[in-house]
Amino acid sequence: MRFINRKYKDSVFTDLFGSDRDGKKNFLDLYNALSGSDYKLEDVTMERKVIEQSLYKTYNNDVSWMIDGRLVVLVEHQSTVNNNMPFRCLEYVTRIYETIVPIDRRYAQKVYKIPNPDFYVVYVGKDSMPCEQELRLSDAFYEKDSSRLDLVVKVKNCTDPKLLPIAKNCAILEEYCRFIEIVESTYSRRFPRSSFKKAIEKAVSEGILSDYLSRKTREVTNMLCAKYDYKMDIAVKQEEAFEDGMEKGLKKGIAQNAVENAKNALALNLPVEQVSQITGLPIEEVLRLQTESHGR
Known part of the structure; x- marks a missing residue:
């Protein structure tokens, strides 16, 4: 059963390794490179898994396939990897399992077999990242113990020279990484759409994803x-939050300064009305401060 939410937009990664006519082959080639396996397209049974809940709010950057009874989830990152990815993958895979296990079988005595999961983050960004690392759900628990509940996400830095064989063993990944570089280098915030078209033309002329980009x-x-609208939206919200915090902090500082000035003026026995005029505080607030000072 497939659940597709049309409000979510596919990323190029999700389309290239999932929805596209060659998505099945591309995904299998990438999984072989990441896992060291040697699956052949003609020898395996594959089924795409698509659910409503994307790992991202605005666009899909994840793709999942069943490969001979194994559930493989790939997530692409072009920025810093989120350390909460194991928890998000737990939510994600639970939704997939809900589509696999019939409701009536969940209450049966006989065990209903479910596919073994594999989780990978494919990192293609520019930040300094370890060559390989594992993120564990158990690292988020309050206490470090041998908990029986865990989920491991393998992070592969596919732009790291030490992992170059991964790209070399997967031509489609190597071309995709190169395409992302071209997009980043030609991107224009003022004219985004035209810059993307320019990037596509350049990639096709260099034989990079030429068939895919020509078709789509x-x-x-x-x-x-x-994708870039989403990134811009996040950046703007972060900037607004920073400015809002600065404004609130400034107002708080001004208010605190006015209170201190009022206390000093009252200590000099200045009239309440005059203190109010000097500090800008309401007379009621000055009277309250005066009462507090007399009570000490």
Whole structure:
């Protein structure tokens, strides 16, 4: 059973390794490179798994396939990897299992077998990252113990020279990483759509994802626009939050300063009305401060 939420937009990664006509082959090639396995497309049974709950709010950056009874979840990152990814993957895989296990079988005495999961984060960003690392759900628990509940996400830095064989063993990943570099280098905040078209033209001319980009020029342009709109929205919200915090802090500082000035003026026995005029505090507030000072 497939649940698709059309409000979410696919990223190029999700489309290339999932929805596209060659998505199945591309995904299998990438999984082989990441896991060291040697699955052949003609020898395996594969089924795409799509659910409503994306790991991101605005666009899908994840893709999942069942490969011979194994559930593989790949998530792409172009910025710093989120350390809460194990918990988010737990939510994600639970939703997938809900589509696999029939409701009536969940209460049966006989065990209903479910596929073994594999979780990977494919990092293709520019930040300094370890060559490989594992993120564990158990690291988020209050107490470090041998908990029986755990989920491991393997993070692969596919732009690290030490992991270059991963890209070399997966031509589609190598081309995808190169395409992302071209997009980043040609991106124009003022003219985003035209810069994306320019990036696509450059990639095709260099033989990078040429078949895919030639077939889906408009779709890829729209996907890139959606992604960069999301990134811009996050950046603007962060900037607004910072400015709001600065403004609140400034107002708080001014208010505290006015109170201290009022206390000093009252200590000099200045009239309440005059203290109010000097500090800008309401007369009621000055009277309250005066009462407090007399009570000490």
